[in-house]
Amino acid sequence: MSSNARHVPVMLQRCLDVLAPALLEPGAVVADCTLGLGGHSEALLRAFPEVRLVGLDRDPEALALARERLAPYGDRATLVRAVYDELPAVLGRLGIPRVRGVLFDLGVSSLQLDEPERGFAYARDAPLDMRMDPTAGLSAADVLNTYPPGDLVRVLRTYGEERFARRIVDVVVRERAKEPLRSSARLVELIREALPQAAMRTGGNPAKRTFQALRIEVNGELAILERAVPAALDALAVGGRIAVLSYHSLEDRLVKQVFAVGAAGTAPPGLPVVPERYQPRLRLLTRGAELPGEEEVAANRRAAPARLRAAERVREALGPWPVRQAAGGGAR
Secondary structure, rough: OHHHHHHHOOOOOHHHHHHHHHHOOOOOOEEEEEOOHHHHHHHHHHHHOEEEEEEOOHHHHHHHHHHHHHHHHHHEEEEOOOOOOHHHHHHHOOOOOOOEEEEEEEEOOHHHHHOHHHOOOOOOOOOOOOOOOEEEEOOOOHHHHHHHHHHHHHHHHHOOOOHHHHHHHHHHHHHHHHHOEEEEEHHHHHHHHOOHHHHOOOOOOOOOHHHHHHHHHOOOOHHHHHHHHHHHHHHHHEEEEEEEEEOOOHHHHHHHHHHHHHOOOOOOEEEEOHHHHHOOOOOEEEOOOOOOHHHHHOOOOOHHHOOEEEEEEEOOOOOOOOOOOOOOOOOO
């Protein structure tokens, strides 16, 4: 299946509208920090014929498919195998001091969900892998089979917001003492065994939260995002814009907090005139998190959990952008 057929970009027109005022300047560069199959990038290159795009992704298969998709745009698209917190280093190597636009489309890509052997989908049996870069780091099976029970409970509670983390981990630990866990189907069975019947009657598939937690841990998604958003804001020129699509509350909360810090003044109370160094660095472009419309969700169910936040950089910073302390966890 072609990358075009398998990938429907989420909230595409709204992302284009939010970024548009910053990309009309001649020679503008936009960074797609989570390239995936290139759907958003293709639309950006088509909508803004003067724009140059830098696309990042750690998944070599996604990069290859995106490269094929964006080939008609020639040297307007530069694609780099990198994790999204590496944007400053990538721009430095390319000799690009600042960009006019940044896009993050977080979470797992259509490619990763649709290929059973990647192990991201709890609805199909597959090896427990879940690595976005299948050549690096621990797999989900490694996490399940080697982490101490207390660390597994932390992962499920923190990244999956799983109320029954202790019960699930107890069952997993008993199982792995007999033989290592390797199959997603077996993990789903164990989760069903661990949860009370009442918990399985609401909230969708009972494995959803555990699989989310393992994916975040395996790929270090939140720890990387905590570095990536401030780094992207630093890379923005004044007048540049950033758009971030999140798919669960942990991501969205982190983006909200970083944007809120940037949009707030830091002047001590009572100053008659506020010096520039205390002025906000960002102007928020969305009122809270924007949601996809009903028609889009009906046409593309994967859009349902999406939350869009956007901001514009309004002044230079006189110091480093605040970076939150990482919540812990693996390696995206």
